[in-house]
Structures are given as structure tokens and as C-alpha cells.
Amino acid sequence: MYHYDEYDRALVFERVAQFRDQVQRFTAGELSEEEFLPLRLQNGLYLQKHAYMLRVAIPYGTLGARQMRTLASIARDYDRGYGHFTTRQNIQFNWVELAQVPDILQRLAEVDMHAIQTSGNCVRNITTEAFAGVAADEIIDPRPLAEILRQWSTINPEFLFLPRKFKIAICSARQDRAAIMMHDIGLYLYRDGRQQMRLRVMVGGGLGRTPILGLQIREGLPWEHLLSYVEAILRVYNRHGRRDNKYKARIKILVKALGIEAFAREVEQEWQHIKDGPAQLTEAEFQRVAEGFAPPRYAAQPDGDLDYGTHLAMDRSFARWVSRNVQPHKVAGYASVVLSTKPGPAAPPGDLTAEQMDNVADWSEHFGFGEIRIAHEQNLILPDVRKADLYPLWRLACEQGLGTANIGLLTDIIACPGGDFCALANAKSIPIAQAIQSRFDDLDYLHDLGELSLNISGCINACGHHHIGNIGILGVDKNGSEWYQVTLGGAQGKASALGKVIGPSFSAAEIPRVIEQIVATYCAYRELDEPFVDTVARVGLEPFKERVYARQPEVSTCAM
Amino acid sequence: MRNVIAIRQGQAQLVEGDSWQLLGEQEAPLPTGALILPLHRWLAQPSGYHGLWLGPDDDVESLQLWLGVLPLIAIDFPSFRDGRGYSQAYLLRTRLGWQGELRAVGDVLRDQLSHMRQCGFDSFAVREDKSAADALKGLQGMSVLYGRSVIEPRPLFRRR
Numbered sequence: 001m002y003h004y005d006e007y008d009r010a011l012v013f014e015r016v017a018q019f020r021d022q023v024q025r026f027t028a029g030e031l032s033e034e035e036f037l038p039l040r041l042q043n044g045l046y047l048q049k050h051a052y053m054l055r056v057a058i059p060y061g062t063l064g065a066r067q068m069r070t071l072a073s074i075a076r077d078y079d080r081g082y083g084h085f086t087t088r089q090n091i092q093f094n095w096v097e098l099a100q101v102p103d104i105l106q107r108l109a110e111v112d113m114h115a116i117q118t119s120g121n122c123v124r125n126i127t128t129e130a131f132a133g134v135a136a137d138e139i140i141d142p143r144p145l146a147e148i149l150r151q152w153s154t155i156n157p158e159f160l161f162l163p164r165k166f167k168i169a170i171c172s173a174r175q176d177r178a179a180i181m182m183h184d185i186g187l188y189l190y191r192d193g194r195q196q197m198r199l200r201v202m203v204g205g206g207l208g209r210t211p212i213l214g215l216q217i218r219e220g221l222p223w224e225h226l227l228s229y230v231e232a233i234l235r236v237y238n239r240h241g242r243r244d245n246k247y248k249a250r251i252k253i254l255v256k257a258l259g260i261e262a263f264a265r266e267v268e269q270e271w272q273h274i275k276d277g278p279a280q281l282t283e284a285e286f287q288r289v290a291e292g293f294a295p296p297r298y299a300a301q302p303d304g305d306l307d308y309g310t311h312l313a314m315d316r317s318f319a320r321w322v323s324r325n326v327q328p329h330k331v332a333g334y335a336s337v338v339l340s341t342k343p344g345p346a347a348p349p350g351d352l353t354a355e356q357m358d359n360v361a362d363w364s365e366h367f368g369f370g371e372i373r374i375a376h377e378q379n380l381i382l383p384d385v386r387k388a389d390l391y392p393l394w395r396l397a398c399e400q401g402l403g404t405a406n407i408g409l410l411t412d413i414i415a416c417p418g419g420d421f422c423a424l425a426n427a428k429s430i431p432i433a434q435a436i437q438s439r440f441d442d443l444d445y446l447h448d449l450g451e452l453s454l455n456i457s458g459c460i461n462a463c464g465h466h467h468i469g470n471i472g473i474l475g476v477d478k479n480g481s482e483w484y485q486v487t488l489g490g491a492q493g494k495a496s497a498l499g500k501v502i503g504p505s506f507s508a509a510e511i512p513r514v515i516e517q518i519v520a521t522y523c524a525y526r527e528l529d530e531p532f533v534d535t536v537a538r539v540g541l542e543p544f545k546e547r548v549y550a551r552q553p554e555v556s557t558c559a560m
Numbered sequence: 561m562r563n564v565i566a567i568r569q570g571q572a573q574l575v576e577g578d579s580w581q582l583l584g585e586q587e588a589p590l591p592t593g594a595l596i597l598p599l600h601r602w603l604a605q606p607s608g609y610h611g612l613w614l615g616p617d618d619d620v621e622s623l624q625l626w627l628g629v630l631p632l633i634a635i636d637f638p639s640f641r642d643g644r645g646y647s648q649a650y651l652l653r654t655r656l657g658w659q660g661e662l663r664a665v666g667d668v669l670r671d672q673l674s675h676m677r678q679c680g681f682d683s684f685a686v687r688e689d690k691s692a693a694d695a696l697k698g699l700q701g702m703s704v705l706y707g708r709s710v711i712e713p714r715p716l717f718r719r720r
Contacts, residue, residue: 005720011704022671121643154706157646157678158650158709235650243642277713278714278715
């Protein structure tokens, strides 16, 4: 992990003091609600339906055991004993008191954490994939550049009042697990023929009201120019992005209006002025930051562990968990483990209790090197687990409700907090997720269905990434009541696609039946082991529509 | 103008009796005194006597010709949440080499002053219902700047 030095530490502590003063002035009436709003947003503080919500940054989804314990202590001391991990690899506390927020931030600063720019019209948390540094298919570890970008974008005075929020993601694996096409800037890091690090830059992607996949603006950008190139994009956007309508203010609208060629020309022109200036990154800086991400001291492991092999052969539940929740590691004898936060109706997707957080922290030390990752699918990852330890870890995870073997399956639902918490939501998300999870509680059946992502957003802002779910569910408001629109065929990764609406929306009560019929249609049409999304692409929406809107209460199951 | 803070020889101070007057699009010209005029009004009668009032839509690059004549440039913040003025200031200072006074006017508030200063503003007409003495406290900002700015062109990684 990156280790703070005196500069990093001074910044977070000064920021706490600054915000403490701002809270005091607001409370004393010296700052109006309107004046205070962007200040609190840029410190991660939202006003939700019932209370303030604090969103804490987990830069590129990486945190240490000590930091996780601090999050647990905050959940316990300032919230109702739990926290919610988000699709942008952050954590939200839903029930905080304004007066206590400076103390919470102080506690975070003591473990090198903050909530800076987790909201507001500025550059947000830089994200990458949850398996960075350990994935078997990784080309280059993207975390050093992610950290360099985090620092550069933190309180960058020119870009704190952009037309709208701005999200940057970076990825460098054969599979794109960071959804870089869905970001305002998506960066793909690779090596050229001479082994030099280069970046493919995508711009103008995003979900929300107008979902658009990012377009390539540059190929082969030498990594030293990362900051100046991003600065050029931001300056063009800051000057020319729309500010008259918040729904038309994201960079994707500007890119669309100008066309990618004209937008790229503007950026190129701006970049020519700054590219060889002091913003050019140095090898020394890269090395300084990269040191923090040096691989831990892996111990040589025997290729096959007898106990592990025996458990795999003897314990079907364990084998099933391994098949879904364990990812290949670049070091022989190790694996990465995904702890599912989607146990079904027992807890909303992404929620962890303080006790669970403490346990995860303990496991990360006992079975790894004290590191934990947050996936954008809202699950937690222990990146470095010896294969011989998988069985005992699984047993512990099951005891804590974190051992559900459903990663990538239908019940591994991505959901925003929705109308239960969020002031923007049109409809609730969590009860919908739970109703679906209850309906599909047979793990054998789920495993037979295979890869199938289902994403739920409570409103058009798309925090639940419904557009890129194989099945997407969007909460909509119809004359004051809650309805749900269903999309099919969305996908993330390199084959990213936006789902298509199948027809009129449904009431909450109808949704489990609708999902069941969609799944049954898939079962009827799939060829061999064809994944759901491929079947949808091959047969189109028609067969699904026919089944779902036929109004015949028909229930069918997959043939095994 | 009232409520003006200026940085002179590196020192921030409240300005007593600032003589500049902002003149809007529609207002009739005042008989005497130094005015700050909207771009097209200033261009109608370019003069080294009157300053320029730049709106967020105005193109800074078009000022190149006049920089040798202008006594002052004021950049308008119609709302403190409109950040275009920061990029305009950056461009004026670095790309166009403007050395004269650069004043933030409009919705200018204590909690944004340090960002404005970083972007090259050296005077600030604080919104009139606010206390300039209080706003002065916001000018310092934080001791750490990761990136670079007009007044600190080297990013932290070159200073660390």
C-alpha cells in the first residue's frame, strides 16, 4: 500500500481543521445552506432522507487492516453499527450527525484516510480493478499511477468547480474489471513493443440519464504525460462544458456535441502548451510511489496442497465456493478470495456490520499481508491467500455471513441504497434485491445458470449501474408511485454494452415473477453453456418480451 | 469598489478607498473615475484608463492584443459554483503572460479565496454582504498543494 509521508498527512489533518471551522460557521449561521453545500459535498457529506451520509474515500479500493478496523469503529461509535460499500469502491455511513463529522474525519486522518472529493462537481475517487497487483492476467500494476492521479486531483484549485462530477478509472489487465468505458476518463495501461508504458485514453463514458460508452481520444500516450493530458481534458471541459442544465453537464455531452474528433483537437491544442512542462512525471516519482505497492514477501508454496485437494474433493459446498469466489493469482500457491456481501435477504448488497469489518481485518492479517480490496461489485477481496488456507478461511467467512458462493451469479446483485436512504431515488432498491434473492435461493440452480449480472438503481443517476447489468432494473416514478423498468443485454468489461429496455415498467410485486420469466426464457433458448448475455445478443429481446408480457403466470425451471 | 482584498508585495491587505467602479451592460457611463467595463463596451473604446470586466463566456485568448494597455482585468464569478474563472485566470497568467492586477468579482467568498489565489488572482472584491476582514482568513488555504498552480508552477513531486 502507499504510505503517507509528512505532506500527505499534513494535508488530511489541515483539511479536517478547515472543515471543522466550516461546520462551526454553518452552525452559527455565518454560512448559508447554499454556501455550505459544496463545502460539505467536497468533504463527502450528503444530506439524505433521514440523516447526513458520509462517504469515505477508499482510493482505488485498497485498504489496510488498521484502516478497516477504523471504519468498524466509526460504524460502531457514530453510526448504527454498519457501513455500505459502494460501486465506486468507497464506503458510506448512513446515519451520522453533522456535529460529529469533524471528529470522524479526524479519526480517519489518523489512519491516512479522508473523505475529500467523494462528492461534488470535482474529480472523484480514482478507481481501478479490485485485483490490481495480484491478477494473473495483469499487464502492469495500475495502482502507482492511480495514486499519482489521486494526489494530483486532490484539491487541485483550478478544477474544484467543474460543470459536474468527474470520474476517472484506470485498468491494466486483459479483462477490464474497472469498467473504464463508463468513466469520464478511462485509462488503459499497457506496454508497447519496446516495453514502454503507454496509455490508451477514453473519454466521455458514463451512466446516468444519458448512458454512453467512452470513446478513444488517444492511443499510445507515454505515461510521463498522464497528468498534463488529463489536465488538458479537464481544462477544455471546465471552460466549455455546459452549466445551464445539470443533466447536460457531464463531459460526455460536450464530447457528443463537438464530436470526438473536434473534442480531441481542442484537447491536443491545449496539451501542446503544457505537455513538456513541470507536470511531466519523473521516473523518480513513479518509483517513489511504486515502492508502496511492491509485492509482499510471498513464501514459496507447494504446487498442490494435499489438505486443500482433499477438501475440494470431499466438500461440495467448499468446491462450489472455490469455483465462484476464488480468483487466480499471479504467484503460484496463492489465490485471491472474494467475500460476498450478498448473502440474500439477510443483508442489503454492500452492507457490512462493524463486527464483520473487524473479522475481515483479522483474516487479512492472519491469511494475507493485511490488505483488503473493495470491488466495484460491492464485494470485498482478500488478495493474497495461500491455497492451503482457503478451507479455514471459507469456514470463518461462512460463520460471518460472508461466504456465499455466488460471485458473478444472479444473486450477486449490485444495488444502490435506493429510496430507503437516498433523497434522489424514485424507488427503493434493497427490497427489490431481497425479493429476487429470496426467489432464487437455490444455489445449485444459480450455479447452473452461470454468469448473470443483475444491477439495480433506484433512479436515473444509475449508482447501481443498471445499464451494464445483463439484467438491469431501474426505479422510476409514475404519478408518485414506484415502478421498475427492466433492461436486458448490458455488459461490463471489454465487451461493454448498454442494456435495452424490454417494455413498460412493472410494480415491485411483479419483479420476482418477471425475473423468473426472463431466466426461464434464457433457459429455453440457450445453447450448451452459452452465457445469458450471449443468448440475449443472439436471439434478441423478442422472445423475452413475449414471455414477460404474455400475462400468463407461467413458471418454468431450467433443465439441469 | 468596496470590500476589496489585495495582495501587494506578497502581503494580503484590506484596501481602503478602492477607486474602481464596475459598470454593467445597461448602465449609463458615470461622469468620472476609473471604470471596469464589460468586454464589448471596453472594446468599443479601448483605453488604458478603464479596466476590463470579463464574463465566464468571454474568450481570454482574444485579449492578447490589449494586454499591454489594460490597467486591470476583473473576472466575474456569477456564482461561486461556476469554476470557469479559475481556468480563465490560469490562461491569462501563464499562457498570455498577464502581469497586471487580476481581480475576482461577483460571488467571491472566503472559502474559495485560496483557490483563486492559487490560480493567479491578486485582488478580490468580496461579496458586499460579507465581511472582507473575515474573508481574509480564507486566503491562506492549506500548506500542501499536490499539483501545480499559477503561483506554484512545480507540482509537489518536484518539491518533495
